[in-house]
Amino acid sequence: MISIDILVVGSGISGLSAAISAKQNGSNVLVATKNIPTKCNSVMAQGGINAALGNLEKDSIELHIEDTLKSAHKLANKEMVELLCSNAPDTIEFLEKIGVPFSRLDNASSPLKSVAQRKLGGASSKRACYAQDYTGLKVLHTLLDYTLNLGIEIKDNIFLLELIKNSKNEVCGALFFNFNSGEVEAIYASKVIIATGGFGSIYSKNTNSLGSSGDGIVTVLKAGGVARGLEFIQFHPTTLKGSNILVSESARGEGGYLVDSKNERFVDELAPRDVVAKAIFDKINNREKVFLDLRNIKDITTLMPQELKLIKTYAKVDATKELVEIEPAVHYSIGGIAVDKNFNAINLKGCFAVGECSNALVHGANRLGGNSLLEAVAFGRLAGKKASDYPDSTIEREDIKYNLPLDTNYSNFDIYKAKEILADTLFSGVGIVREKNSLTDAKSRIEKLNIEKLKANGTAKYNTNLTALLELQNANILAQAIIYAANKREESRGSNIREEFPDTKEEFEYPIDVTLGDIK
Amino acid sequence: MKITVNEKSYNIEKVLTLLDALYKIKSTQDSNLTYDAGCRSGVCGCCSVKVNGKEQLACEYEPQDGDKIEPIKYYPIKKDLLVDKSSGYNLISKERAYLKLYQESTLEKTDESKTQIQTDCILCSSCYSACPVLEVDKNFLGPFALTRAYRYTADRRVANEKEIVDNIQKSAIWDCTLCGECTLACPMGIDPKADILQLRNLSAKHGYMDPNLSNMGFGGGFGFDPNGGF
Ligand SMILES: Cc1cc2nc3c(=O)[nH]c(=O)nc-3n(C[C@H](O)[C@H](O)[C@H](O)COP(=O)(O)OP(=O)(O)OC[C@H]3O[C@@H](n4cnc5c(N)ncnc54)[C@H](O)[C@@H]3O)c2cc1C
Ligand code: SF4
Ligand code: SF4
Ligand code: FES
Numbered sequence: 001m002i003s004i005d006i007l008v009v010g011s012g013i014s015g016l017s018a019a020i021s022a023k024q025n026g027s028n029v030l031v032a033t034k035n036i037p038t039k040c041n042s043v044m045a046q047g048g049i050n051a052a053l054g055n056l057e058k059d060s061i062e063l064h065i066e067d068t069l070k071s072a073h074k075l076a077n078k079e080m081v082e083l084l085c086s087n088a089p090d091t092i093e094f095l096e097k098i099g100v101p102f103s104r105l106d107n108a109s110s111p112l113k114s115v116a117q118r119k120l121g122g123a124s125s126k127r128a129c130y131a132q133d134y135t136g137l138k139v140l141h142t143l144l145d146y147t148l149n150l151g152i153e154i155k156d157n158i159f160l161l162e163l164i165k166n167s168k169n170e171v172c173g174a175l176f177f178n179f180n181s182g183e184v185e186a187i188y189a190s191k192v193i194i195a196t197g198g199f200g201s202i203y204s205k206n207t208n209s210l211g212s213s214g215d216g217i218v219t220v221l222k223a224g225g226v227a228r229g230l231e232f233i234q235f236h237p238t239t240l241k242g243s244n245i246l247v248s249e250s251a252r253g254e255g256g257y258l259v260d261s262k263n264e265r266f267v268d269e270l271a272p273r274d275v276v277a278k279a280i281f282d283k284i285n286n287r288e289k290v291f292l293d294l295r296n297i298k299d300i301t302t303l304m305p306q307e308l309k310l311i312k313t314y315a316k317v318d319a320t321k322e323l324v325e326i327e328p329a330v331h332y333s334i335g336g337i338a339v340d341k342n343f344n345a346i347n348l349k350g351c352f353a354v355g356e357c358s359n360a361l362v363h364g365a366n367r368l369g370g371n372s373l374l375e376a377v378a379f380g381r382l383a384g385k386k387a388s389d390y391p392d393s394t395i396e397r398e399d400i401k402y403n404l405p406l407d408t409n410y411s412n413f414d415i416y417k418a419k420e421i422l423a424d425t426l427f428s429g430v431g432i433v434r435e436k437n438s439l440t441d442a443k444s445r446i447e448k449l450n451i452e453k454l455k456a457n458g459t460a461k462y463n464t465n466l467t468a469l470l471e472l473q474n475a476n477i478l479a480q481a482i483i484y485a486a487n488k489r490e491e492s493r494g495s496n497i498r499e500e501f502p503d504t505k506e507e508f509e510y511p512i513d514v515t516l517g518d519i520k
Numbered sequence: 521m522k523i524t525v526n527e528k529s530y531n532i533e534k535v536l537t538l539l540d541a542l543y544k545i546k547s548t549q550d551s552n553l554t555y556d557a558g559c560r561s562g563v564c565g566c567c568s569v570k571v572n573g574k575e576q577l578a579c580e581y582e583p584q585d586g587d588k589i590e591p592i593k594y595y596p597i598k599k600d601l602l603v604d605k606s607s608g609y610n611l612i613s614k615e616r617a618y619l620k621l622y623q624e625s626t627l628e629k630t631d632e633s634k635t636q637i638q639t640d641c642i643l644c645s646s647c648y649s650a651c652p653v654l655e656v657d658k659n660f661l662g663p664f665a666l667t668r669a670y671r672y673t674a675d676r677r678v679a680n681e682k683e684i685v686d687n688i689q690k691s692a693i694w695d696c697t698l699c700g701e702c703t704l705a706c707p708m709g710i711d712p713k714a715d716i717l718q719l720r721n722l723s724a725k726h727g728y729m730d731p732n733l734s735n736m737g738f739g740g741g742f743g744f745d746p747n748g749g750f
Contacts, residue, residue, distance in 0.1 A: 035558065104627050104632040209560075310561055412551030
């Protein structure tokens with residue numbers, strides 16, 4: 001039984017940023033994560049991280065705020081957006097000083113001025129700092145080296161199950177399934193930071209890492225917290241057809257075009273993602289094919305080595321010579337755990353949430369490319385400090401009563417069948433365009449799967465069927481919560497497009513809140 | 521077609537990647553088959569395995585009829601293809617490879633290219649699994665950790681270069697036989713062998729000598745030179 005000051009759940013960029021800042025603020029920190037530290041969405045980020053450094057074009061924090069608010073379609077909180085954008089230059093400075101190997105410009109007047117920047121969709125300037133197209137990989141690994149060398153323990157292969165509360169109803173730790181021992185174990189902490197990432201992988205066509213199943217959001221819901229804005233799910237316009245491997249927006253930022261079957265351009269490639277994804281969706285719905293044309297990008301081999309490799313491996317196409325067929329896929333969870341301006345989870349004293357698992361009201365109805373890595377580092381560091389400074393919850397130990405869903409009478413294949421049906425149902429019924437009927441159908445189809453009654457076969461230790469089931473059970477609850485929120489929003493705004501309500505309505509200028517009670 | 525995983529054979533349809541094949545097997549034929557994967561796109565380092573004796577990323581490798589799949593070497597095997605990679609992380613803190621002391625430097629494109637390839641490392645441990653020295657010396661730091669050490673020493677912002685150099689003398693740079701197996705195994709085109717050579721030069725600048733050479737000096741005769749012939 002472990003007991004520490006701060007328990008960070010999740011070892012993506014948000015979790016490690018929070019852990020480092022809490023540790024530097026004097027707290028004793030432990031990072032708990034469900035797999036190895038490099039398995040997260042963070043390593044997959046390609047395009048870049050936003051900061052108005054103005055290294056190549058005129059830019060300012062005000063413009064960054066303006067672009068972010070515009071793309072948010074009135075659903076962002078201005079104060080939080082200001083906090084995010086004004087912290088961005090310091091964030092890059094922090095990353096620069098721990099050794100992130102950014103791409104560079106020659107003859108710069110200062111270290112920060114040497115960071116190369118590119119334009120991403122919806123940005124009025126070249127604002128995304130990058131490391132070729134391996135930005136997330138290089139940021140995460142640098143943070144990992146730093147975390148390990150600061151002496152912060154990373155406990156891997158433990159799966160968050162439940163938050164533990166004391167008699168004053170404060171959060172004072174969490175229960176985990178330890179994959180290596182097969183036991184359920186408690187980690188007590190004076191404060192808990194949830195940084196468990198998004199839930200893209202519960203959809204069939206998605207760009208996310210396997211295991212992005214929104215576990216942290218469901219755990220918070222079960223503990224009495226609130227999920228906010230789940231109806232806003234960002235579809236990325238350009239993923240490889242079939243495999244849904246992402247082709248980053250930087251491909252269009254560097255000059256790539258979108259063309260239809262007639263080889264004609266049909267949309268401003270650098271409009272915000274909701275606009276581009278919808279335009280492509282309409283084409284595909286009309287039985288047309290859509291392609292990305294990257295043949296005209298100069299220096300593509302140095303600017304985007306990863307893109308070329310991915311396209312070659314998964315689409316078997318040489319993008320310097322041929323067109324690349326693409327389709328939109330689920331990419332980013334805009335909604336998440338509702339937090340206040342100190343990243344405190346609403347209704348849960350002692351529990352903080354940050355990164356993609358949270359909704360800190362900075363993305364509104366549509367996230368700008370490059371703003372989520374920024375949120376992960378900037379807010380991750382702020383949340384680490386706030387949690388470290390926050391009054392301690394009293395630790396009260398309790399007996400562990402948790403029944404893992406195991407039973408030798410069940411077939412594990414049912415888990416994968418149910419998972420695939422759930423994922424397809426969400427994509428078709430709660431996709432880019434939804435309507436009342438598709439939402440109602442999806443709801444009843446998912447209910448019929450009786451996922452809560454499934455069990456995994458075998459013993460607990462090293463049982464990947466059991467972890468698949470735990471993720472599926474979370475996906476099941478999340479699916480109901482997403483459908484609830486999407487149903488409530490009887491309008492179209494940003495990434496929530498309702499067939500029968502094409503207009504944006506003033507009365508919906510807030511994200512939908514969901515609690516467990518709403519979906520029971 | 522047929523593939524075998526740890527001697528057990530499976531019939532599979534033609535699929536794009538080995539990872540697709542493993543998922544198909546797990547979800548329809550043998551749910552106990554255990555392996556790991558995350559990004560499906562060659563950046564998370566989870567899915568490294570050995571195919572016909574050579575390290576591959578399951579998410580990038582296109583399976584062929586008759587392929588023999590095994591777990592990567594030197595880490596404790598948890599189950600089937602799943603190994604415990606956590607000791608790999610400890611190597612990074614053991615050698616203290618990180619930017620501990622920052623010195624202000626305005627980097628340029630040439631600085632970017634100095635560490636660009638090394639920082640592509642996804643910690644898949646393919647190089648580690650391929651390294652023959654680990655067969656005889658479990659304490660050997662191994663290729664990816666040394667590439668990481670080199671990456672920080674080659675960065676003008678890092679003022680703690682000496683400390684890193686001090687930490688890679690024992691069971692590290694001088695124990696490498698420069699066989700190049702790590703370089704052949706790396707899915708990211710990283711060349712740990714070349715990085716180790718660079719670290720040897722750097723160590724010499726800091727006053728370290730190849731202990732194999734000094735042994736030879738003391739013995740006064742024809743000591744074994746591990747670099748001979750390479
Ligand atoms: C392909 C791709 C490209 C992207 N490109 C960009 C880009 O260019 N710019 C940009 O700004 N954003 C980009 N994004 C988005 C960005 O990468 C993510 O939003 C961000 O990295 C999220 O970081 P995070 O730390 O919050 O979550 P993650 O990085 O997903 O980390 C979540 C962590 O929580 C752990 N965890 C989850 N559940 C549990 C549990 N039950 N128990 C214990 N631990 C758990 C996971 O193992 C993981 O360590 C991209 C995303 C993808 C998928
Ligand atoms: S070159 Fe050195 S580190 Fe690489 S495999 Fe050979 S002995 Fe190991
Ligand atoms: S150096 Fe290459 S083979 Fe070794 S861990 Fe890194 S990416 Fe994998
Ligand atoms: S699944 Fe991530 S490297 Fe293969």
